Amino acid sequence: METKVVTLHINGRTHQIALPPNRTLLQTLRDLGYTDVKNGCEKGDCGACAVLLNGKPVNSCLVLAWQADGAEIVTNGGLGDQAHPHVIQEAFADAGAIQCGYCTPGMIVSTKALLDRNPHPTDEEIREAISGNLCRCTGYVKIVEAIKLAAERMAAAKEGR
Amino acid sequence: MLPEFELLMPRTLSEALEMLTQAREGVAPIAGGTNLVVDMRGGRHRPSVLVNVAGLEELRGIRRENGHVVIGATTTVAELLEEPLIAEAAPVLWSAARVFANPLVRNRATVGGNLADASPAADTAPPLLVLDAEVQLTSKEGSRWVPLDEFFLGVRQTLRQPDELLTAIRFPVPPSGAVGGFYKLGLRKADAISVASVAVVVEVGEDGTCRKARIAMGAVAPRPIRAYEAEKLLEGRVLTPELVAEAAHLCAEATSPIDDIRASAAYRKHVVEVLARRLLSEERR
Numbered sequence: 001m002e003t004k005v006v007t008l009h010i011n012g013r014t015h016q017i018a019l020p021p022n023r024t025l026l027q028t029l030r031d032l033g034y035t036d037v038k039n040g041c042e043k044g045d046c047g048a049c050a051v052l053l054n055g056k057p058v059n060s061c062l063v064l065a066w067q068a069d070g071a072e073i074v075t076n077g078g079l080g081d082q083a084h085p086h087v088i089q090e091a092f093a094d095a096g097a098i099q100c101g102y103c104t105p106g107m108i109v110s111t112k113a114l115l116d117r118n119p120h121p122t123d124e125e126i127r128e129a130i131s132g133n134l135c136r137c138t139g140y141v142k143i144v145e146a147i148k149l150a151a152e153r154m155a156a157a158k159e160g161r
Numbered sequence: 162m163l164p165e166f167e168l169l170m171p172r173t174l175s176e177a178l179e180m181l182t183q184a185r186e187g188v189a190p191i192a193g194g195t196n197l198v199v200d201m202r203g204g205r206h207r208p209s210v211l212v213n214v215a216g217l218e219e220l221r222g223i224r225r226e227n228g229h230v231v232i233g234a235t236t237t238v239a240e241l242l243e244e245p246l247i248a249e250a251a252p253v254l255w256s257a258a259r260v261f262a263n264p265l266v267r268n269r270a271t272v273g274g275n276l277a278d279a280s281p282a283a284d285t286a287p288p289l290l291v292l293d294a295e296v297q298l299t300s301k302e303g304s305r306w307v308p309l310d311e312f313f314l315g316v317r318q319t320l321r322q323p324d325e326l327l328t329a330i331r332f333p334v335p336p337s338g339a340v341g342g343f344y345k346l347g348l349r350k351a352d353a354i355s356v357a358s359v360a361v362v363v364e365v366g367e368d369g370t371c372r373k374a375r376i377a378m379g380a381v382a383p384r385p386i387r388a389y390e391a392e393k394l395l396e397g398r399v400l401t402p403e404l405v406a407e408a409a410h411l412c413a414e415a416t417s418p419i420d421d422i423r424a425s426a427a428y429r430k431h432v433v434e435v436l437a438r439r440l441l442s443e444e445r446r
Contacts, residue, residue: 001165021168021211024198043199044266045352056239056268062198063269064191066168067215110264131351132263 006069010034011078025051025068026060029075036077036105040134047133050106051075057113059132076105079112087157088112088150097146099137106133111147119155121147163201167210174219174328177212178301182324184210190326191215192235193269195262196278220273220328223247229331234273234297238285239264241272250334253341253360254288260345261285263352273327276309279317279384286313286385287360288343290377292332299328306331313384339364339373342440346432348423355380356424359412359436363395371395376408376437381416381429388412391437400441409438 001020008015008028015032026049029037040048042061049060052074080086085093088111098104107130114121114129121129126147127140135143168191169184171177181188187209191197194215200206214220220235223244230250232241241247241258248255261267261275261284275285276296286309294309298321309330312320321327335341341362347353358379364372374395376388391411398404418429 022163022165042202044195047265050265057265058268059265062194064168064194066170067213129264132265
């Protein structure tokens with residue numbers, strides 16, 4: 001198969017990489033070392049591979065890497081790291097919303113997309129926003145709590161409280 | 162791991178149409194890939210050439226034009242939800258978009274792709290059928306508009322020829338008195354494949370008689386279908402509970418469901434009658 005040089009802007013870094021057409025964005029991200037993007041079902045059902053693609057949360061397992069040529073991609077790792085965690089990441093840790101952790105990066109990506117467009121979501125809106133992300137530990141109660149905590153902290157920071 | 166294929170990346174619609182003509186066998190357009198990538202991974206679909214139509218400017222956008230709502234084929238299901246014109250003019254389609262797959266899939270899945278894939282359970286199909294939608298099929302030779310009801314031939318079979326691309330969907334703006342609803346029965350609240358779905362649009366005159374009725378059903382036949390007999394029964398009459406019950410029964414009669422992992426044929430037949438009755442009762446007012 002013919003390869004093509006694809007440009008991806010991932011978490012603020014630009015990568016240029018020669019890829020055959022049958023590589024998904026998920027495989028490409030993991031091969032580049034962005035292993036916070038998890039490989040779950042490869043069917044678009046579990047959301048473990050969720051990333052922000054030009055600002056919108058999508059399943060990277062269903063995107064062909066060539067289709068993402070020139071795109072801005074943000075993974076969970078792009079939001080913050082251990083030394084400087086994002087408010088959402090901190091809220092997930094503080095609320096105990098992480099059990100095995102496999103769904104967490106995708107949950108956080110969906111949360112970021114939710115809070116960007118709706119800073120004060122209701123419980124129903126939160127559950128709806130993460131309905132494409134499966135937690136096999138079934139720890140949804142604490143995940144919903146974490147998202148509410150993140151929303152409160154982000155609102156407080158904005159108001160300078 | 163995905164099998165090998167050639168991926169063509171046209172920059173314009175005319176380039177894409179040329180590529181579809183040239184490629185001949187085993188060619189498939191790809192947009193959101195939410196069905197196609199999964200089918201290729203599972204070996205159910207083995208195209209040798211894919212033409213990427215995602216991002217073609219000509220296939221984007223929702224607009225009002227000559228009394229119609231026109232939806233570009235690569236409009237995503239999420240975009241249906243964000244566009245006020247859909248919520249206002251076609252709440253039945255908006256309601257279906259609301260329960261379509263899950264939010265991540267909705268950001269990629271396109272309306273054109275959902276129709277062209279022609280799953281019997283395609284959730285945009287019943288609402289578009291009750292809106293009297295047409296699809297635009299375009300090849301290098303030109304364009305044709307085909308009623309959606311004629312477009313679906315069978316399970317994953319449509320009128321689209323290999324050199325044609327589904328480029329747009331349109332439906333007449335319903336009159337202000339038209340009311341409708343969509344109900345999808347899945348095995349869970351989100352990310353479910355329809356066990357059965359029903360869409361309804363009725364226009365009731367000031368004298369209380371039903372001027373026009375449209376009922377469509379998903380996942381209860383080899384293709385999304387209309388309930389013609391039920392529609393005929395309702396038109397010209399007052400929607401009494403008895404008449405609605407009779408029409409709902411005719412809806413069930415029109416189905417030919419299968420047993421599968423999600424439900425039995427008998428259950429689908431039963432539930433479609435219940436859903437049709439509920440939706441028609443809600444619209445009775």
